[in-house]
Each structure stands twice: as structure tokens, then as C-alpha cells.
Amino acid sequence: MAEKVLKTFTVKYLQVLDESGKCDAKLMPKLSPKQLVELYELMVLCRKFDEKALSLQRQGRLGTYASFLGQEAAQVGAAYALGGSDWVFPTYRDAAVLVVRNQPMVRLFQYFGGDERGSIPPKGVNNFPIAIPVGTQGLHAVGAAMAATITKRKFATLACLGDGASSEGDMNEAFNFAGVFKAPVIFLCQNNQYAISVPVKQQTAAETLAQRAVGFGFEGVRVDGNDILAVYSAAAAAVKKAYLGEGPTLIECFTYRLGNHTTSDDASKYRSEAEVAAWRKKDPVLRFRRFLELRKLWNAKKEGELFVRAERRVSSAVGEYEKVPRADVDDIFKYTYSEMPQLLQQQMDDYKKLIEGR
Amino acid sequence: MAVMNLIQAVNSGLKCALADDARVVVLGEDVGVDGGVFRATEGLLKQFGGQRVVDTPLAESAIIGVSIGMAAAGLRPVPEIQFSGFLYMAFAQLINHAARIRTRSRGSFTCPLVVRTPYSGGIRALEHHSESLEAIYVHTPGLKVVIPSSPYDAKGLLISAIKDDNPVVFMEPSRLYRAVKEDVPEGSYTVPLGKAKVVRAGSQVTVISWGSMLQQAKLALAHTSVDVELIDLRTLKPLDADTIIASVKKTGRCVVVQEAPRTGGLSSEIIAQINDSALSSLQAPVIRVAGFDTIFPLYKLEDHYLPSIERIVAAIETAASF
Numbered sequence: 001m002a003e004k005v006l007k008t009f010t011v012k013y014l015q016v017l018d019e020s021g022k023c024d025a026k027l028m029p030k031l032s033p034k035q036l037v038e039l040y041e042l043m044v045l046c047r048k049f050d051e052k053a054l055s056l057q058r059q060g061r062l063g064t065y066a067s068f069l070g071q072e073a074a075q076v077g078a079a080y081a082l083g084g085s086d087w088v089f090p091t092y093r094d095a096a097v098l099v100v101r102n103q104p105m106v107r108l109f110q111y112f113g114g115d116e117r118g119s120i121p122p123k124g125v126n127n128f129p130i131a132i133p134v135g136t137q138g139l140h141a142v143g144a145a146m147a148a149t150i151t152k153r154k155f156a157t158l159a160c161l162g163d164g165a166s167s168e169g170d171m172n173e174a175f176n177f178a179g180v181f182k183a184p185v186i187f188l189c190q191n192n193q194y195a196i197s198v199p200v201k202q203q204t205a206a207e208t209l210a211q212r213a214v215g216f217g218f219e220g221v222r223v224d225g226n227d228i229l230a231v232y233s234a235a236a237a238a239v240k241k242a243y244l245g246e247g248p249t250l251i252e253c254f255t256y257r258l259g260n261h262t263t264s265d266d267a268s269k270y271r272s273e274a275e276v277a278a279w280r281k282k283d284p285v286l287r288f289r290r291f292l293e294l295r296k297l298w299n300a301k302k303e304g305e306l307f308v309r310a311e312r313r314v315s316s317a318v319g320e321y322e323k324v325p326r327a328d329v330d331d332i333f334k335y336t337y338s339e340m341p342q343l344l345q346q347q348m349d350d351y352k353k354l355i356e357g358r
Numbered sequence: 359m360a361v362m363n364l365i366q367a368v369n370s371g372l373k374c375a376l377a378d379d380a381r382v383v384v385l386g387e388d389v390g391v392d393g394g395v396f397r398a399t400e401g402l403l404k405q406f407g408g409q410r411v412v413d414t415p416l417a418e419s420a421i422i423g424v425s426i427g428m429a430a431a432g433l434r435p436v437p438e439i440q441f442s443g444f445l446y447m448a449f450a451q452l453i454n455h456a457a458r459i460r461t462r463s464r465g466s467f468t469c470p471l472v473v474r475t476p477y478s479g480g481i482r483a484l485e486h487h488s489e490s491l492e493a494i495y496v497h498t499p500g501l502k503v504v505i506p507s508s509p510y511d512a513k514g515l516l517i518s519a520i521k522d523d524n525p526v527v528f529m530e531p532s533r534l535y536r537a538v539k540e541d542v543p544e545g546s547y548t549v550p551l552g553k554a555k556v557v558r559a560g561s562q563v564t565v566i567s568w569g570s571m572l573q574q575a576k577l578a579l580a581h582t583s584v585d586v587e588l589i590d591l592r593t594l595k596p597l598d599a600d601t602i603i604a605s606v607k608k609t610g611r612c613v614v615v616q617e618a619p620r621t622g623g624l625s626s627e628i629i630a631q632i633n634d635s636a637l638s639s640l641q642a643p644v645i646r647v648a649g650f651d652t653i654f655p656l657y658k659l660e661d662h663y664l665p666s667i668e669r670i671v672a673a674i675e676t677a678a679s680f
């Protein structure tokens with residue numbers, strides 16, 4: 001007989017940059033000055049996209065949109081660590097992941113503008129369509145990762161999830177399968193502390209989401225999600241591990257959603273302005289800019305030029321978006337099956353006859 | 359009496375149920391502090407407290423699963439599923455358990471819960487927020503299925519559903535949440551389950567519908583001179599075949615309007631009922647106006663999908679002149 005401790009566990013936390021932009025040199029990931037600048041430019045570009053999407057929505061030129069304001073470091077940092085043949089499985093809040101993954105901005109506008117053609121990825125890029133049902137696509141990421149193993153191809157998959165999504169059964173089943181099959185998958189959990197109105201404290205009794213991985217037998221780490229270097233560093237390590245066949249990683253990015261849940265939400269119903277203001281001070285874009293300035297990699301002139309470039313690129317995507325002709329009726333029908341069943345064909349023909357007769 | 363829209367009527371119904379019966383518990387995602395994404399549960403947390411109005415973690419299967427346990431243990435849970443497109447996450451709990459507990463235990467345990475969930479299109483929403491898959495629940499033995507189309511009925515039917523001893527799927531037409539207003543009593547009252555309503559009496563063609571499409575059919579009446587008898591099913595399961603059959607025996611012609619995909623929809627069952635009991639009265643084939651057998655499109659194309667007034671009028675006139 002015995003009573004003893006069988007297991008204790010620890011959860012690692014990583015921060016490379018502090019809020020003032022000072023970095024811990026020992027923790028710096030290997031990135032060239034050019035790459036550091038590129039990371040910053042991507043964050044600014046994504047933020048421009050986000051601002052524009054919100055303003056288009058307000059003007060009725062876009063449908064419901066979910067802003068990622070405040071989460072740029074988590075999304076850009078993780079996506080930047082991926083290789084070209086890796087797969088991503090995004091949610092509705094991951095437009096910045098998709099921008100980094102070369103999803104044309106015009107298509108992102110199309111998607112949020114109610115046009116499925118916006119989900120078409122660039123040729124050869126495995127950007128899976130945005131999953132709206134929360135926590136469901138983690139399993140797809142695990143399955144694709146298992147396929148990499150089975151077919152002996154070298155790619156990793158990135159599953160995006162929020163703190164709320166970590167409560168879904170599917171998500172936990174994804175963690176479990178990933179662990180059991182040592183799948184080359186990275187779970188990018190953006191803990192922005194709210195699932196619509198529900199704070200993460202009501203989502204789980206555990207102190208961190210990273211520790212969930214421990215229960216499923218693989219590595220989980222929490223990083224400062226507003227520190228792009230910490231996110232990049234953790235993601236790059238996880239990708240490397242995946243390529244080496246050493247299994248999955250859960251990266252919990254501790255961050256904050258600065259905006260409303262979506263354009264249909266009013267966050268002032270459930271959180272204080274003071275809380276939001278405190279997090280605004282931890283702005284991930286500003287923090288990284290300070291870092292670059294301290295390193296003499298950035299200055300006001302470059303900032304001004306970047307602002308113009310980013311503005312121009314986003315505006316030109318908007319221009320393109322508004323010129324895209326509306327899809328015709330066939331678009332509703334023709335992807336339902338690989339071949340058109342006769343009764344469906346008849347429904348389409350009848351309907352087209354009706355509207356042509358108008 | 360107060361003038362209410364449908365969402366206010368639902369809110370008022372929940373308030374009455376919580377006040378009248380200490381066993382009633384409301385639970386779901388964002389139903390507490392936020393008051394629900396459509397504001398159906400606004401003010402309930404404040405009035406009834408966190409034991410009876412519960413913000414849950416984000417997990418539909420858990421919400422329905424714990425509701426089953428609560429119901430078995432004597433409560434009357436009223437879980438909200440934020441959109442019916444997410445109720446699928448809880449299918450195993452709803453279909454394998456909620457619907458079957460009574461039968462499985464030969465009546466020793468029961469499952470009096472009411473799943474409230476918005477459905478239907480026309481709200482320019484993201485994917486999975488617009489479907490009308492009520493037939494799935496109608497097809498499941500053991501579940502009752504209720505869909506109101508007006509504020510008065512919404513409140514009365516909801517209170518009846520909560521008093522009912524069976525699991526009820528209560529689907530709320532999100533497009534109508536704020537579209538229709540009418541006088542609704544502030545106190546408690548019931549509208550019986552299992553009873554359709556003749557919204558307008560007429561002699562030439564029976565039009566049968568429910569939920570969002572009932573209002574669309576109502577609008578269509580202004581565009582035709584055909585004398586229509588309009589029936590709002592209100593309860594889809596158990597189906598009020600008597601009201602349908604009596605009307606079709608009178609008019610001899612019938613159109614069924616559903617927003618759901620055509621194949622395997624409730625209209626198919628309604629037509630089968632008419633064949634069983636009123637075939638000899640029919641003077642025209644029964645016509646369906648329905649959604650397509652496709653995935654509900656994102657909003658740029660959704661107007662094509664939704665049965666239009668034009669399609670409803672054409673069907674009524676075809677039936678009348680057959």
C-alpha cells in the first residue's frame with residue numbers, strides 16, 4: 001500500500017519583450033533585422049485591414065465582422081512561423097492569420113460581405129475555410145496532421161481557437177487525438193479573456209488553458225500574447241517539433257480583445273471601460289514598434305511611409321471588392337454535390353425560369 | 359397589456375415562468391450578464407439570481423446534457439442555444455437521451471426541458487445562423503417541436519412548453535424578433551401546444567405555414583385576389599392534422615410554405631396527411647413552396663433562397679386555377 005504523489009506539473013510562461021519594448025536577449029528568437037521589420041509591417045497592415053473592415057461594416061458595405069484588434073501579435077507571430085506547405089484552420093477572428101498566409105484581402109472582404117468565393121485560398125496554399133461553429137475545426141487540423149504522418153509528407157497544421165472554444169467537447173477530443181497520435185499540430189489558443197460576454201474565469205476553473213495540454217499528455221505553454229517575439233518563438237519551436245515527429249503543442253496566447261465581440265455586440269454591457277483602457281496600454285503593435293525603435297530599426301519617417309503603403313493596399317482591396325460582380329444563382333447550387341442530382345437541377349432550372357421571366 | 363415584439367414576448371414569458379415556478383432554470387451562453395445575444399434573457403439574472411439564470415461555459419452538448427440531468431432531478435430547465443446551427447453540437451444528448459429517457463425508463467424518469475433557439479434566414483448573418491432544419495427534430499420521436507410566428511403566441515406557447523412534461527424544441531424565428539408587434543398580456547397565460555391556428559378564414563385555397571414564412575405568406579395575401587384560408591401550425595410536433603384536414607376538405611386546394619429545404623421537409627408529411635384523410639376532397643395537387651436542397655447561402659445570395667412573396671403568390675394562383 002502506498003500514498004504518494006505520482007505527478008506534479010508546471011506551466012511555462014514566455015515573454016521576450018516587456019511592455020516598454022525592452023527585450024531579454026537570451027530569449028530572442030533567431031530573426032534577421034529584415035524579418036523583424038517585416039513582422040511589424042504585417043501587424044500594421046493587418047490593423048489597417050481590421051479598421052477598414054469595421055468602417056465598411058458601419059457603412060453597410062460589409063456584414064457581421066469580428067475584429068482582432070489587440071490580437072495582432074498572436075496572429076501574425078504564429079502565422080509567420082509557418083512554412084508554405086503547412087495548413088491553417090482559422091476561426092472568424094483570424095483574418096490576420098489569413099493575411100499573413102497570403103489570402104488576398106479582397107477575398108476576406110468578400111467573405112465578410114456574404115460571398116462564399118472569399119473562402120477560396122490562393123493556389124497551392126492550404127488555408128481552410130473559416131469555421132464559424134466554435135471549437136469544431138481543431139479536429140480537422142488534427143486529421144490533416146495525421147494525414148501528414150500517414151502519407152509521410154512534411155507539413156504541420158495550425159488550429160486556431162479561443163478561450164471559449166477550449167470548453168467545447170470537440171476541442172478536447174482534438175487535444176486527445178493529437179496527443180494519442182502524436183499529430184504534427186499546433187493549437188493556437190488566443191485567450192482574449194472573453195467568449196462574447198463570458199470571462200475566461202467562468203469558462204474554466206483552471207488557472208491557465210496551457211495546462212490543458214498536460215492532461216492530454218503533451219506540451220502546453222503560455223506566452224504573452226501581446227508580445228510578437230514570444231508568440232513567434234513558441235510557434236517556431238512547435239513547428240520544428242511537429243516536423244521532427246515529436247507531436248503537438250498547445251500555445252496559449254494570453255491577450256485581450258480590445259473591440260466588441262463582433263459588430264453585433266456591445267461589450268460595454270459586460271466589461272468596464274477602465275479594464276479596456278488598461279489593456280490598450282499593452283498594445284502589441286506599439287510595444288513592438290518601441291522595440292524596433294530601440295534597436296534603431298524603425299523611425300517616424302518609416303512609420304509614415306508604412307502608413308501610406310498599408311492604407312493604399314487596403315483601399316485598393318476595398319476597391320476591388322466593390323467591383324466584384326455578384327455571383328449568379330448557379331453558385332448556390334453547383335457545389336452542393338460533385339454532380340448535380342436531377343431534382344436539384346430541376347429546382348435550379350425552375351427558379352432561373354421564374355427570375356428570368358421578371 | 360403591453361405592445362411587445364417577439365423577443366420581448368419571449369423575455370416576458372421567461373420572466374413569468376421563472377416567477378411562477380421555482381423549478382424553472384434558464385441556462386446557456388451569454389444568457390446572464392449579457393442578457394442573451396438577442397436580448398431574450400435581458401434582466402433575468404438581476405431579477406432571479408445566478409442560481410436560476412446561469413451563464414455557462416461554451417459547450418452546447420454540455421448545456422443540453424446537464425439540462426437532462428436537471429430535468430430528471432426535478433427542475434424545469436430552459437436552455438438557450440445561441441443559434442439553431444449550434445444545436446447540432448448537442449445532437450447526441452438531445453436525440454439519444456432527452457427524447458428517450460421517458461421511454462427508456464418506462465416513465466420512471468422524465469425530461470421536461472425546453473430548448474429555445476433562434477432559426478431562419480434573412481438576417482444577413484454569418485454561416486450557420488440562417489438554417490431552418492426543424493424537420494430533423496420533428497423526425498425524432500419523443501421531442502415536441504414548437505415554432506411561434508407572433509409575439510402573443512410566442513409567450514403563450516413558451517409558457518405551455520415549460521409546463522409540458524416532455525422535451526420541447528422551441529424554435530424562434532430570428533427574422534421576426536423585432537418585425538412584428540402586438541398587444542401581449544404582461545401576466546402569465548398559455549397557448550395550447552398541438553393546436554394550429556386559422557389566422558384568416560377563406561374559401562378557395564388553404565395555405566399552411568409556420569414561423570418566418572407565416573409572416574411572408576401573410577404578406578403574399580395582399581398580392582392575390584384568391585380567397586385564402588391561412589393556417590399557422592404553431593406546433594409542428596405533434597401535428598394538428600384535424601385543423602389541416604378540416605380546412606382542406608372545405609377548400610379542396612392547398613399550398614404549404616416552408617423556408618426549409620424542400621426534400622424531406624415538414625411539408626412532405628403535411629401532404630401525406632392530406633392524402634390519407636382528404637384525398638377525395640382535393641381539386642388540385644398540393645403545392646410546396648420551399649427552400650432549395652442546397653446549403654443556405656451567405657447573405658449576398660440569401661434572397662434567392664428564401665421563398666419570396668412572388669413564389670408564394672404564384673403557387674396560390676396555380677392551385678386556385680388548376
Ligand SMILES: Cc1ncc(C[n+]2csc(CCOP(=O)(O)OP(=O)(O)O)c2C)c(N)n1
Pocket residue numbers: 093132133134135161162163164165166192194195196257261387416418440444447
Ligand atoms: C458551436 C458554437 N456555439 C456558439 C457560437 C456563438 N459564438 C460565436 S463566437 C462565441 C464566443 C467564442 O469565444 P472564444 O472561443 O473565446 O473566441 P473569441 O470569439 O473570443 O475569439 C460564441 C458563443 C458559435 N459560433 N459556435
